Amino acid sequence: MTEKKVIETGISEAPPRVGEWQRFQRVFFQRKVVMFGLIILVLLVITAIFAPLLAPYNPTQISMKESLQQPSGTHLLGTDLQGRDTLSRLIYGSRTALAVGFGSVLMAGVVGVVLGLVAGYFGGIINMVIMRIMDALMGFPMILLALVISAVLGSGLLNVIIALSVATLPGYARVMHALTLTVRENDYILAERAMGASNMRMMFQHILPNGLPPMIVLITLQLGALILAEAGLSFLGLGIRPPNAAWGAMVADGRRYLLTYPWLSLAPGIAIGFVVFAFNLVGDGLRDALDPRLRGLL
Amino acid sequence: MTAYIIRRLIMAIFILIIVTLIVFFIMQLLPGDPLVIFLGQQAGTGSISQEQLEQLYIRYGLDKPLIVQYWNWITGVVQGDMGESIYYHEDVGTLLLERFPVTLDLGIKSFILYNILGIVMGMIAALRRGKWIDTFATVVSYIGVSIPVFWLGLILIYLFGLRLEWFPIAGYTLPTEDLWKNLYQSFLPVICLSLMGWAVIARQTRSSVLEVISQDYVRTAWSKGLTERGVILKHVLKNSLIPVITLMGIGLGLMFGGQVFIEQVFAIPGVGRLLVGSVFAQDYQVVQSATLIIATIVILVNLIVDISYGWFDPRIRYG
Numbered sequence: 270m271t272e273k274k275v276i277e278t279g280i281s282e283a284p285p286r287v288g289e290w291q292r293f294q295r296v297f298f299q300r301k302v303v304m305f306g307l308i309i310l311v312l313l314v315i316t317a318i319f320a321p322l323l324a325p326y327n328p329t330q331i332s333m334k335e336s337l338q339q340p341s342g343t344h345l346l347g348t349d350l351q352g353r354d355t356l357s358r359l360i361y362g363s364r365t366a367l368a369v370g371f372g373s374v375l376m377a378g379v380v381g382v383v384l385g386l387v388a389g390y391f392g393g394i395i396n397m398v399i400m401r402i403m404d405a406l407m408g409f410p411m412i413l414l415a416l417v418i419s420a421v422l423g424s425g426l427l428n429v430i431i432a433l434s435v436a437t438l439p440g441y442a443r444v445m446h447a448l449t450l451t452v453r454e455n456d457y458i459l460a461e462r463a464m465g466a467s468n469m470r471m472m473f474q475h476i477l478p479n480g481l482p483p484m485i486v487l488i489t490l491q492l493g494a495l496i497l498a499e500a501g502l503s504f505l506g507l508g509i510r511p512p513n514a515a516w517g518a519m520v521a522d523g524r525r526y527l528l529t530y531p532w533l534s535l536a537p538g539i540a541i542g543f544v545v546f547a548f549n550l551v552g553d554g555l556r557d558a559l560d561p562r563l564r565g566l567l
Numbered sequence: 568m569t570a571y572i573i574r575r576l577i578m579a580i581f582i583l584i585i586v587t588l589i590v591f592f593i594m595q596l597l598p599g600d601p602l603v604i605f606l607g608q609q610a611g612t613g614s615i616s617q618e619q620l621e622q623l624y625i626r627y628g629l630d631k632p633l634i635v636q637y638w639n640w641i642t643g644v645v646q647g648d649m650g651e652s653i654y655y656h657e658d659v660g661t662l663l664l665e666r667f668p669v670t671l672d673l674g675i676k677s678f679i680l681y682n683i684l685g686i687v688m689g690m691i692a693a694l695r696r697g698k699w700i701d702t703f704a705t706v707v708s709y710i711g712v713s714i715p716v717f718w719l720g721l722i723l724i725y726l727f728g729l730r731l732e733w734f735p736i737a738g739y740t741l742p743t744e745d746l747w748k749n750l751y752q753s754f755l756p757v758i759c760l761s762l763m764g765w766a767v768i769a770r771q772t773r774s775s776v777l778e779v780i781s782q783d784y785v786r787t788a789w790s791k792g793l794t795e796r797g798v799i800l801k802h803v804l805k806n807s808l809i810p811v812i813t814l815m816g817i818g819l820g821l822m823f824g825g826q827v828f829i830e831q832v833f834a835i836p837g838v839g840r841l842l843v844g845s846v847f848a849q850d851y852q853v854v855q856s857a858t859l860i861i862a863t864i865v866i867l868v869n870l871i872v873d874i875s876y877g878w879f880d881p882r883i884r885y886g
Contacts (some may be wrong), residue, residue, distance in 0.1 A: 372738040401578070405585035409858065409864040412824035413842075417858050421596050440598055501828060504717050505843055520718050527725050538718035546713035 277466045297558035313544055317363040318433060326354035327363040329512040337530055349522060355533060358514040359540055365426070365508075365515045366544065370492045372430035373437060378488060380434070381441025382480060384474040387440070389449025390472050400533050403439035411436045412501055419507045429502060433495055444487055445480050452479045482559040484567030489555055493548030498534075500541045516541050571877050586862045587644075590636050594855050624710040644859065654850040657811070663857060665840065669739060670830070670837035672749070674822055677757045681764030682815065688770025689811075690804065693780065704769055711766025716825045720759045720832035727755060737834035756833045760825050764818045771814050775807040782806075809880050816872035820865045 297303060316323060325345075332352035340347045346355035388399035406414070418432035452458065453476060461471055500517030502508045508515045516537040523533025624630045631639070634868035643649065690706035728736035734755050742749040779785060780803055788798045814834035827839035834840075838857055 286844060385830060401581055402585055402589075404578075404582045404590055405862075405866075408582065408586050408820075408862040408869075409589075410820040410824035410861065410865065412827060413861060416827065416842070416846060417854060420854065421593055493713070497713075503718065504828065505831065506847070512595070515717070517717075520715070520721065524721060526822050527721060528729050533726060534718070534721055538715060538721070541718065542710075542714050545715075546709060548714060549709060 284547065293558045297524075297554050300554055301314065301552055303554030304553065306547040309477070309543060309547035312550060313363055313367065315548070316360055317367045320360050320364055324354075324357035324360040326357040328353060328357040328514045330354075331512075337470075337526065339530065340532055341393035347530060347532050349519075351534055353512075355519075355536055358519060359536055361514040362516040362537060365503075365513065366496045366499060366541075367431065368426060368479075369429055370495045372426075373433040373495050374488050374491055376430060377437045377491075378441050378484065381438045382445045382477070382484065384438075385442035385445025385447075386449050386472050386477060386480075389446040390468070390476065392452060396446075399442070403442045403446075406435070406439045407435070407443075412498055415498055415502060416505070416507065419502060424507060424510050429499060429508055432502070433498055436498070437491060437495065440487065441484070441489065444483055446478050447475055448483060453477050480560075486552055486556040486559060489548055489552035491550065492544040496541065496548070497545050568878070572874055575870060575873050575877075579866060582866055583863060586866065587641055587859060588637070590855055590859045590862070591640065591688050594851055597851065614700025616717065625698060644785075644856065649856040650848050650852040652845070652853050654845065654848040654853070659852050659856045661854060662841065663860065666836060666838045667860075668741065668840050669835060670823075670826055670839060672742060673753055673756055673760060673817075673826065673829070673835070673837065676753060677760035677764065677822060678815075678819070680757060681761035681818070682768055684761070685765045686772050686808070686811065688797075689769040690776050690807075692769065693773045693776035694778070694799070701773075704773060708766040708770040711762045714762065716759055716763065719762060720756070720829055723755045723759060724832070738838075739835040746853050750864060756829045756835060757772070759829050759832075760822055767818060767821070768811060771811050772807065775810045776803060779803050779807040809876070812876055812879065816865075816869040821873055823865065856859040860876050 284349050292559040330353060332348075334347050334486055335344070335352035336350055338344055338348045338352075343453035344354050344356070344358065348354055349358070386401070409417075414436040415429075416458040419428055422428035422431060458471060458475060461475055466475075499508060499515070500520070502523045503515040503517035506518070506521065508518055509520065520534045520541075521532065521536075523537075526533055587690045621630075647660050649663070651657070652659050652662055655662055671672040688700075688707070690702050695701055722819075723734075724736045735752050738752055740748045740752055785802055786800060788802045793801075808836040826837060827843060829835070830837045831843055838861070842854060842857045845851075845857070
């Protein structure tokens with residue numbers, strides 16, 4: 270692929286051919302900030318998986334005797350109004366954040382990619398209808414659409430995932446659509462067609478793989494945005510059902526005690542910020558490492 | 568140019584029609600009967616006979632096919648009749664008219680603020696690449712897109728409202744009533760609303776200035792002996808702002824989203840707060856209309872952005 274391009278464009282000072290994986294390793298793994306983000310994410314996943322082992326207390330255990338305690342040796346981050354341990358709720362909240370993030374990415378990603386692919390591949394009226402619906406969905410501010418849909422569907426983990434998936438769907442469709450338009454002009458697609466490959470085969474075996482690198486980048490950046498949106502919804506009271514822990518809802522619950530027990534709101538907010546920050550760092554790192562236009566520059 | 572504008576206009580109208588369909592469809596997804604929800608709010612259910620229920624069905628046109636219901640709703644909206652709020656017992660149009668100026672006031676302030684801050688910071692960061700200002704800009708852009716806006720609001724309230732007592736923690740006054748009080752009260756909310764836009768705009772400006780700065784015509788401008796100000800303002804800034812303009816339209820959507828939270832946190836009586844309240848009060852007439860209006864504004868602004876984009880950059884027009 271690369272060598273062919275060099276001949277076509279006639280760039281005389283073409284950079285020496287480096288394997289994609291080698292370049293990826295160099296650009297992605299050797300950057301300190303990106304590694305910092307990756308470490309946070311790994312820690313987050315470990316926290317979510319091993320939450321029952323890591324959390325010192327049961328996150329939903331109500332104990333009015335221990336209501337509203339300041340951080341101390343027994344409760345490292347204090348307790349909330351119902352006497353629930355803040356640290357334990359924070360640890361379990363990571364499960365909610367990741368479940369919503371990955372759930373929505375999976376749902377919206379699959380549907381969005383297929384829609385974008387079909388629209389771009391077939392063109393014409395199919396393209397027109399699908400892409401204008403995506404444009405219309407883009408017209409709604411993401412959080413607003415998610416708010417309205419989850420209001421209609423009601424609270425609960427699955428409903429939040431559905432709401433956020435609908436709201437983020439057009440992003441994937443647009444990227445895949447644009448990509449399909451460029452890729453389908455390639456000669457190897459023409460060759461495939463000449464050999465009599467079916468539409469399905471061309472779309473999913475030959476065009477789709479090209480979308481993998483930009484999709485990985487988009488998904489990573491979207492995960493951050495989704496966790497932010499989930500926190501927002503649960504802050505407003507539309508997230509998962511209580512008493513399950515969600516960071517946004519914890520921030521909202523702690524609001525009333527801002528002056529006396531600031532940690533109740535501060536801690537979950539810092540958690541959200543850090544995780545979103547980490548996803549953004551890693552997403553940018555991936556983009557730089559996977560962007561073919563930066564080949565030779567980075 | 569005219570053909571380009573007409574093409575864009577037709578597309579925007581088409582998209583707007585789909586938007587109305589989406590809003591209508593989402594409201595149809597409501598579990599249960601809208602009329603039952605309506606009556607449940609009005610009075611205790613059970614006191615209404617089957618016959619009365621049927622009469623109400625006919626009165627509100629709910630016995631008609633969906634397409635007719637949609638048509639009735641949309642023609643009403645176009646004529647400014649958006650129905651009645653079951654919670655406030657007021658005309659939805661009036662309710663929204665009362666609250667939109669508040670949201671727009673905050674929105675316009677932060678729009679101006681974040682665009683100026685973002686463009687200036689992004690440009691300086693690119694021109695002084697690798698210096699402390701560049702690092703600072705990068706840090707701000709990461710923080711801006713990572714911090715939850717509602718949490719930032721609470722932190723600012725905690726620091727500047729409760730601890731230092733510099734700013735009020737809630738409330739709103741219209742600028743027409745008391746401009747000074749309005750500016751004072753909206754200071755913290757506007758800062759919160761602007762951070763994300765600031766980050767996004769600064770980032771885009773930085774990267775597009777860096778791209779433009781290495782172009783041949785910039786080198787030519789330098790070698791002509793132009794002053795730094797001449798090169799930067801005339802050749803670099805103008806060309807690098809083109810991609811930034813598109814972001815302004817997208818930023819508007821982000822900001823409306825942010826206002827939902829900010830109005831909640833600072834107890835500001837705007838559309839965002841009305842919307843959240845209506846969601847919980849199951850006041851779907853209000854939710855439907857407010858969503859539709861916000862989406863319409865976003866689409867219209869993006870239309871203007873698209874058109875101006877074509878005007879700034881002829882390559883788009885003929886592309």
